[in-house]
Amino acid sequence: REQVAAALKEFEGAIEAGLTGIDAGIPCAPYGEIDFLAVDRASQLTIIDFETTAGDDLLIRGLGHFDWVVRNMPNVRRMFRGQAINFTLQPRVILLAPQFSARMRSVAREITRPHIYQVRYHFVDTPGRTGILFEPVPAE
DSSP: OHHHHHHHHHSTTSSSTTOEEEEEEEEOTTSOEEEEEEEOTTOOEEEEEEOSSOOTHHHHHHHHHHHHHHHTHHHHHHHTTTSOOOTTSOOEEEEEESOOOHHHHHHHHHOOSSOEEEEEEEEEEETTEEEEEEEEOOOO
């Protein structure tokens, strides 16, 4: 889990060009912590949650975090006042995992708000250290 978190911090834009991290580990009771908040190139707030194993709970967690951000938007605006965020746009949700089940992909396809972006990650050996490759899961 620490390796994935470190890669996300170190390689801004690795998931998507122009995606810039603004905070990590944001507590949002009772939904646990949002792994990362970022802003995309359209200045849209982006919730990024990840798991180290395949499981359908990641979708529920991401939706809970989206709900928390939307319901607490005045607080979120104050928390990130200095950031260039277009708060007229609803937040996006990106879920990262090494694999997504067919059931999760199917359910995520049917959710219209928010749009769920799924990204698989793979560890790869590079000279001197282990790297990480992010691969968007195409909409079916």
